[in-house]
Amino acid sequence: MNYALASCPPSSSPRSPLHRDATGWKPSPAGPSITEQPVRVRRILRLFRPYRGRLTVVGLLVAASSLVSVASPFLLREILDVAIPQQRTGLLSLLALGMIATAVMTSVFGVLQTLISTTVGQRVMHDLRTGVYAKLQQMPLAFFTRTRTGEVQSRIANDIGGMQATVTSTATSLVSNLTSVVATIVAMLALDWRLTIASLVLLPFFVWVSRRVGQERQRVAGERQEQMASMSALVTESLSVSGVLLGRTMGRADSLTRNFADESERLVDLEIRSNMAGRWRMSTIGIVMAAIPALLYWTAGMLVQFGGPAFSIGTLVAFVSLQQGLLRPTVSLLSTGVEMQTSLALFQRIFEYLDLPVDITESDSPVALPTVRGDVRFEGVDFSYGGPDGRATLQGIDLAVPAGSSLAIVGATGSGKSTLSYLVPRLYDVTGGRVTLDGIDVRELDFASLSRAVGVVSQETYLFHATVAENLRFAKPGATDEEVRAAAAAAQIHDQIAALPEGYDTVVGERGYRFSGGEKQRLALARTILRDPPVLILDEATSALDTRTERAVQEAVDGLSAGRTTLTIAHRLSTVREADQIVVLDGGRIVERGTHDELLAAGGRYAALVRRDTHTSQDTAVAVRAVGSTSSPL
Structure with a gap:
């Protein structure tokens, strides 16, 4: 149970913000869970549209890296089947250098694609943060009187921050791993189609498991973000100056601490559930994938024993090398799918705010008033x-x-x-x-x-947690020192400010609590005087x-x-x-x-x-x- 602070406005449910019906803004009723309101992937992809050029470069780097990496097993086959048995030293040196060059090129391509994809991801996060903030600036006062400040802060900080991995690396990881998997499978087919079938027979099972895990994590992620929003709201309310004063004067500091501990305990449980959701299933996939080389050796032996063509040592080693190379991108691809499903819960929460209707909007053909009489x-x-x-x-x-x-x-x-x-x-x-x-x-x-x-x-x-001068200049950023002092003098507050050790450079403290109520009102009056409205x-x-x-x-x-x-x-x-x-x-x-x-x-x-x-x-x-x-x- 949350202890409501008397100084705080009525809030909406921490689960969702407000909805608007014919009678106005109201807290959203308990309805379908966040996972029952699917986010269209197309809408998420539109976030990356302004950065198509950079993403194209990333795609080319990913393709080049995948093609270069699958060349290494073929070089290894030539070393084992040709260069070493025939004692061709020159060919052996050339092939070895080729394997080294392959590793270097793969690393360089990886660093470049990480740099570009991270830059794009951070720009997308910047766009989301700015979009949500701009949207909230357009919302009517009714929205803020019914929505807890901590809930708003959580959407901007926790939810968008939680999407960092998705927008900075997940998309690139998806393309990179998918390209690697496709290139590796093609290379495996080129070596031997029968061993390829044996390697991929369990792939549908792996996909089914990863989808189940993703759905489970998506549900838990939605609950976790809601709990984080609830904690953020509690901290914002109870650790503000007003909240601390109220808590201590009412003797509720210990109760608030216990309440916060209970909220934190619930968050611990959700974090554990989020991290452990489907962990055993994914571990099973890793074990099976790691055991496939043994299956390949057994398959090769059975094929030879029942009259099939013999495999060269180089071909078998190269194939197992490719299969082992397939292990990492396949598991990563499945994990990426899980992470993307999890991130849908975060995108849903952000899009809820971006989709809020705005009541007070500018006219389609707004009228500008260069001069105002004031009638x-x-x-x-x-x-x-x-x-x-x-x-x-x-x-x-x-x-x-x-x-x-x-x-x-x-x-x-x-x-x-x-x-x-x-x-x-x-x-x-x-x-x-x-x-x-x-x-x-x-x-x-x-x-x-x-x-x-x-x-x-x-x-x-x-008042903002800034200096006196900065608070006054909020009304008129370009105001001179003389204009600021004149406005303060008109509001009968200049002498008090000048008497402070740091004068107009004094930091007012959170919400101006370093000043009395009368002084704060005179500062507010001075701020309006500086703006000089008609x-x-x-x-x-x-x-x-x-x-x-x-x-x-x-x-x-x-x-x-x-x-x-x-x-x-x-x-x-x-x-x-x-x-x-x-x-x-x-x-x-x-x-x-x-x-x-x-x-x-x-x-x-x-x-x-x-x-x-x-x-x-x-x-x-x-x-x-x-x-x-x-x-x-x-």
């Missing part, structure tokens, strides 16, 4: 997350936010405030009506124009600030808002008194709208919210004074 309108907007009850989150929203004006959105928790603001930058798409920017439906705008036009500062501040969305951006800092940041926000369109989602109503327009949401509908004074005079929902906010602030102030009066001086 935002909501026209008959409906939105639903597609829950099982089908309840709409927003209904019939009609709003006009003229360019350069400010709109404040207030309401109880769950009334749809953040959802409404997220429709402007297309973090979600409306399910009814439309949202326009400068008269153009945001769904018709190209992504580049929309991202330049709209900036968002959310209540969930995210439309600014503040989603409870001052929620983690104390009253004094809030006033200072609000002054910076007021200065930043001048001349641009601002949508503010606020919990503290004191921050939205000066807004040009205030709307009150309740149950996804607009129940009131007007200015602060107009809504107070109306005595409705907004007035009630203001009274509640005022009482809360007064109670807090009384509590602070009481604590201060009872505190002893330091």
Whole structure:
């Protein structure tokens, strides 16, 4: 049983990500196992299509290596049957040199084909990693709120990493061994067809065994990758800063350790099963193949005894040499087939992500906005997350936010405030009506124009494990040091950064945990200020600030808002008194709208919210004074 951390979003099953039906994104139900959803080999081969030229070179090297290697037994036959019995020293030396040259050429060809095939394989893995990452960047927020981060990481790291042997060496090994087997069998037929039949009589049995082993390993490989994804998710959740804090403060560190040990134990069992699946059957093939020379000697003796033509020593030794040379590529070919069947489970998991439908896409003929006034309108907007009850989150929203004006959105928790603001930058798409920017439906705008036009500062501040300057420049990579410092100053955070020993080169730590909540929010505000968007969305951006800092940041926000369109989602109503327009949401509908004074005079929902906010602030102030009066001086 996994211990769910309270700070983590609901996740999907570790077995598969999400599926989408008519009501939206949902965790995939338990269905057919991964081995019951076959991957078309043709699709895998398409991954190598961009590298056809290099693969052709590899094929030529493989063919040359196979042809050269089968020449050695014929040289050996001439040595035993001609050069040594007839004491022809010159011929003997020439044949010996030929055998040495054959070995050298085979080695050189092998090194070259390994270099090229490994390069191609690594490029294919790069393409897969990049493709999966790019696809995930296109997925809607609903996908990430329902899928564990560790599951996503496992697909990119473990699954694609597990395919390394397949894409770098298995394909080449398959071609190389197949060519060697064909060339060797042709050479064996040239020496004696009867001994060839005796050598290959058990081949169908070997193929049947290898297919059974491959199917067994494929099933176990799917289970193993799912278990690795589960472990990765557990590590990501429990060993993050939030996870460690939660585990220790709840006294669950030992429980989490035991849980991880249980998951690891299951992985050990699956790893053993994966490595031992069909091992005895494959060993049987090796034993039989190794015993075939004895069968050949016995067959040759029986043929001579019953009146057949005698075999020369050179022919018999050369044939056994070829047969022994056939042992390695045949066993390797059968093992390659097993590995390819095993890798199908990994390809299936990767293709599951690559095949996920993308909800939010760019228009076929996207509109670019070189300049943005910032006029935002909501026209008959409906939105639903597609829950099982089908309840709409927003209904019939009609709003006009003229360019350069400010709109404040207030309401109880769950009334749809953040959802409404997220429709402007297309973090979600409306399910009814439309949202326009400068008269153009945001769904018709190209992504580049929309991202330049709209900036968002959310209540969930995210900072990368990088320096302060690098975090700020994420909004504008080419920003100068002066621009970075000016943005920080506007957000009332420059002095704190400058006071640090390393200043703007200070590493913020994972998710910015070296800074307080208020400092992180001011850094996020500075990052958006640096981007300088015409439309600014503040989603409870001052929620983690104390009253004094809030006033200072609000002054910076007021200065930043001048001349641009601002949508503010606020919990503290004191921050939205000066807004040009205030709307009150309740149950996804607009129940009131007007200015602060107009809504107070109306005595409705907004007035009630203001009274509640005022009482809360007064109670807090009384509590602070009481604590201060009872505190002893330091």
